Amino acid sequence: MKRILLHVCCGVCAFASVERLKEEGYYVETFFYNPNIQPYQEYLKRKESAQKVSDITKVKNIDSKYNLFSWYKLCKSLKDEKEGGRRCGMCYKLRMKETFRVAESNQFDYFTTTLTISPHKVSSYIFEMGKLVGGDCFLDIDFKKKDGFIKSVRAAKEFNLYRQNYCGCAYSRHDITKS
Numbered sequence: 001m002k003r004i005l006l007h008v009c010c011g012v013c014a015f016a017s018v019e020r021l022k023e024e025g026y027y028v029e030t031f032f033y034n035p036n037i038q039p040y041q042e043y044l045k046r047k048e049s050a051q052k053v054s055d056i057t058k059v060k061n062i063d064s065k066y067n068l069f070s071w072y073k074l075c076k077s078l079k080d081e082k083e084g085g086r087r088c089g090m091c092y093k094l095r096m097k098e099t100f101r102v103a104e105s106n107q108f109d110y111f112t113t114t115l116t117i118s119p120h121k122v123s124s125y126i127f128e129m130g131k132l133v134g135g136d137c138f139l140d141i142d143f144k145k146k147d148g149f150i151k152s153v154r155a156a157k158e159f160n161l162y163r164q165n166y167c168g169c170a171y172s173r174h175d176i177t178k179s
């Protein structure tokens with residue numbers, strides 16, 4: 001059985017993605033690595049929700065440290081970019097790079113990410129960053145296909161999972177408070 005490390009951004013996105021990978025015959029573990037999330041209380045809410053999904057789906061979750069500085073170093077100069085632009089590309093790349101490092105050091109065959117389940121994100125951009133850092137070890141799975149997003153919404157209701165209303169960084173939060 002092939003081993004895959006799934007980067008998870010939150011519990012809601014994790015549920016349907018884990019289920020799909022299991023159905024496709026993978027051994028799955030999850031990795032919550034999101035130094036982009038602000039403020040810290042929000043980070044803790046999403047992390048707790050991701051852990052809850054790991055417990056429900058019975059997959060091991062690998063923990064990581066909150067390193068907001070690493071994210072700011074890369075993305076601060078791109079603060080004025082629109083959501084989905086170059087700042088997001090850097091943000092995806094940072095998270096994929098660390099997921100690849102952890103996947104390699106734990107003998108996983110592949111890694112991928114739940115980020116593609118969001119209808120607000122362009123999967124091909126995420127694939128580009130995953131392939132850039134991980135080559136063939138990155139699997140370009142579009143989790144919003146096969147009703148992935150609908151299933152994640154259903155799971156959020158069924159298991160009472162925390163649902164955020166902005167992408168994660170302070171700039172995306174600012175965007176929603178402006179509108």
Ligand code: SF4
Pocket residue numbers: 036037075083084087088089091092167168169170171172
């Ligand atoms: S909007 Fe989302 S993907 Fe883009 S930089 Fe902020 S947290 Fe990262």
